[in-house]
Amino acid sequence: MVYGFWVSRCLQIMAELGIADTIGDVPKSVEELAKSCGTHAPSLRRMFRLLSGLGVLRKDEQSDCWGLTELGQMLRQDNPGSVYGSLRAHGHLLSWQAWGDLKTSLQTGLPSVEKFMGDSFFNYLSAHPEDAAIFNGSMAAYQTLNAPAVVNAYDFSQARTVVDVGGGTGTLISHVLKAHPAIHGTIFEMPHVTAEARPRIASMGLAERCDVVDGDFFASIPKGKDIYILSQILHDWDDEKSLRILENIRDAMRPDSRLLVVETVLPGDNAMHFGNLYDMAMLVLVGGQERTEAEYSALARRAGMKVSRILPTVMPPSVVELVPA
Numbered sequence: 001m002v003y004g005f006w007v008s009r010c011l012q013i014m015a016e017l018g019i020a021d022t023i024g025d026v027p028k029s030v031e032e033l034a035k036s037c038g039t040h041a042p043s044l045r046r047m048f049r050l051l052s053g054l055g056v057l058r059k060d061e062q063s064d065c066w067g068l069t070e071l072g073q074m075l076r077q078d079n080p081g082s083v084y085g086s087l088r089a090h091g092h093l094l095s096w097q098a099w100g101d102l103k104t105s106l107q108t109g110l111p112s113v114e115k116f117m118g119d120s121f122f123n124y125l126s127a128h129p130e131d132a133a134i135f136n137g138s139m140a141a142y143q144t145l146n147a148p149a150v151v152n153a154y155d156f157s158q159a160r161t162v163v164d165v166g167g168g169t170g171t172l173i174s175h176v177l178k179a180h181p182a183i184h185g186t187i188f189e190m191p192h193v194t195a196e197a198r199p200r201i202a203s204m205g206l207a208e209r210c211d212v213v214d215g216d217f218f219a220s221i222p223k224g225k226d227i228y229i230l231s232q233i234l235h236d237w238d239d240e241k242s243l244r245i246l247e248n249i250r251d252a253m254r255p256d257s258r259l260l261v262v263e264t265v266l267p268g269d270n271a272m273h274f275g276n277l278y279d280m281a282m283l284v285l286v287g288g289q290e291r292t293e294a295e296y297s298a299l300a301r302r303a304g305m306k307v308s309r310i311l312p313t314v315m316p317p318s319v320v321e322l323v324p325a
């Protein structure tokens, strides 16, 4: 536990330097890799030695060439389930500085990242396209595993219209649309994200079946859809802001509409759980929080809804289905 961040940092810098992609399927010499990413070869070799001990890299027995192990392949950008996006987002995007300044968040209850960003997380991203691309890429990469899990866990077959509110660049809705050809989709997002989502949706051949709409979920949300999705949205916000989003969705819903809140539900005890780790990231980065089933039920009640069921997926998030009360 004491030295854990040293390991994370080595992996983050591997990603930032693009080393796994440069190695690809063919082991390369340290000299060649150092040259291609502008580093000092003897120092790079020392990091490789550590990463080899951790099972990420493997040295060729006869030469100074290094290749990727099966685990190391997960650092390549193009592999399904790649951790490249998460490493870039958390090694960059000021997440690194925010964690370094955790004490500020513990003292104030506010996201320490704002000190470095000079603004709230999503406002900062809207004004910094390169950082936004890293963040959006990390969400899309995570969704390549998460979206199939959601589509398997929840039966969308009766729906004809689905809107993904704060739907990022469209990975989740595209999985729903591909699995259910009769559904028409909508992505509702901030303008700097829809600008990335539109060409992605078009490149998947879904432009005719998916509207990409600019908007602000604190203002108003497209009305009268069968299913509303909020995937990893409520955990970005405190209870008051979450309530505003939920009330806006409640206003947009028909009596028979459903809202799917896709979030990691905390077990409510103090056992080790991925959600408790992520909860701390929400504290330092966005001022949000992960929640228990009881906390989601309380929020739903305040917004005029109720939790009708919670469906686990094979990934950390569950599908929490809300219906008008």
Ligand SMILES: C[S@@+](CC[C@H](N)C(=O)[O-])C[C@H]1O[C@@H](n2cnc3c(N)ncnc32)[C@H](O)[C@@H]1O
Binding pocket: 122, 139, 140, 143, 165, 166, 167, 168, 169, 172, 188, 189, 190, 193, 215, 216, 217, 218, 230, 231, 232, 233, 236
């Ligand atoms: C943690 S990401 C989740 C993205 C996606 N739903 C997923 O699960 O991969 C949160 C998203 O909320 C969007 N967002 C933040 N504030 C918003 C607002 N006021 N209106 C609409 N979308 C917003 C962000 O642009 C970002 O894409």
